[in-house]
Amino acid sequence: MNLTTPLGEEVLALRAGDRVTLSGTIYTARDEAHLRMMEEGIPFDPEGAAVYHCGPVVQGDRIVAAGPTTSARMNALTGFLLDAGVRALIGKGGMGEEVARALRGRGVYLAFTGGCAALAAARMRRCGVFFEDLGMAEAVWAIEVDDLPLTVGIDSCGGDLFESVKSKAKTQFNREFKNE
């Protein structure tokens, strides 16, 4: 499925494991940006927005490298974004149970391949920045994206690909080592 921001109810039809592409405007945010937004408010229109867990390398007007960062660091900092209408979180490694619960009936977590900073940057154009005083990695960058290739990691019905993989891995580990 091809998604375009602002996102609406179409994301509710997605299921964990589906492949999608995303176009439109996305907003980067890491730890510091989440804390600042909780204090001072969200500097962009959150309705149907997509938030990207990413600290890019930016040189002037050019996005040089912009792969995803580990989303789980934002587990406890994400609820207010979904409450405000954000429909998609983009990152790597999956998120905690509290986020999966908060996504129910509202939005999705989209996994982008970790480390694929050049692939991402090739499909991105810088269009603005908020909280630039937080530094390059922690600022909120508004970025225009073109067909970003993503996998649905957590859907809006409780499906969580990361959790099911983890639980199978644990079972296999116990089989192999625990009862030696």
Add this chain to the structure above:
Amino acid sequence: MMNNPADPRLLAALTRATCRALEQAEIELPPDVLGTIKRAAANETNPIAARELENILANIALAGERRVPICQDTGVPVIYLTIPPTVPLTEALYEAVREGVRRATQTVPLRPNVVDPLSRANTGDNTGIGMPAIHVQPGERLTVTVLPKGAGSENVSRIGMLLPSQADEIPRFVTETVLLAGGKPCPPVVVGVGIGGTFDTAAALAKEALLEPIDRMNPCEQEICDAINRLGIGPMGLGGDTTALAVRVKQGGCHTASLPVAVNIQCWACRRATIAVEVA
């Protein structure tokens, strides 16, 4: 004499070589790493995992074409020098390396990642107290090896002070480290293991193991690698056949009452480069 230690040309050449090694490591993966990822992609049976590996290979190709870093986490610089008898180890030598890091931060460019550990104030140039970490060994020629280390994989690394009777537990400890890490370190990972030494040298050995070629493993390393891959964590923790590209082990002598085991996890972007320092 060409290699006069006071020779500013030698120091300038070391700065240039450090900068060039960082540029090369950040933009191009070594052939053994690229070959191992390609083999994993060709053998992957899980369609989601195959897509992830496709993205990774497309990303590597694009980084090379556009001359940009493979990953936006350009890491912190870990540096290994070999020093010939003609070059004395001086503060100026360290400073030449630091200058190379500062220059690469501007020119590649690298993301300024180095901060004060408590105030979190960013130094802006990827240097700081004890940073870059510079490890020195005697050698025939002056060479600089760089290993830019990203945080996602570094954060899930572990050390265990096992008992001498627990040698059989080593595969379990290493595999458990990868299990607990899940998708966080950007698998498929390279696993560097340091066995023996002291608390600190075990960790140093584990990191040095990441400098070893990953297209070969001894039977013990292969066995641990196979156990890790049977976990099925797969690329990015989305499931699949390849969780680890390789396991490499380095050993050191240790106390008769100790068995330190350190596991240093490295993401698929196993970035490293070595350049010989030549005075032009």
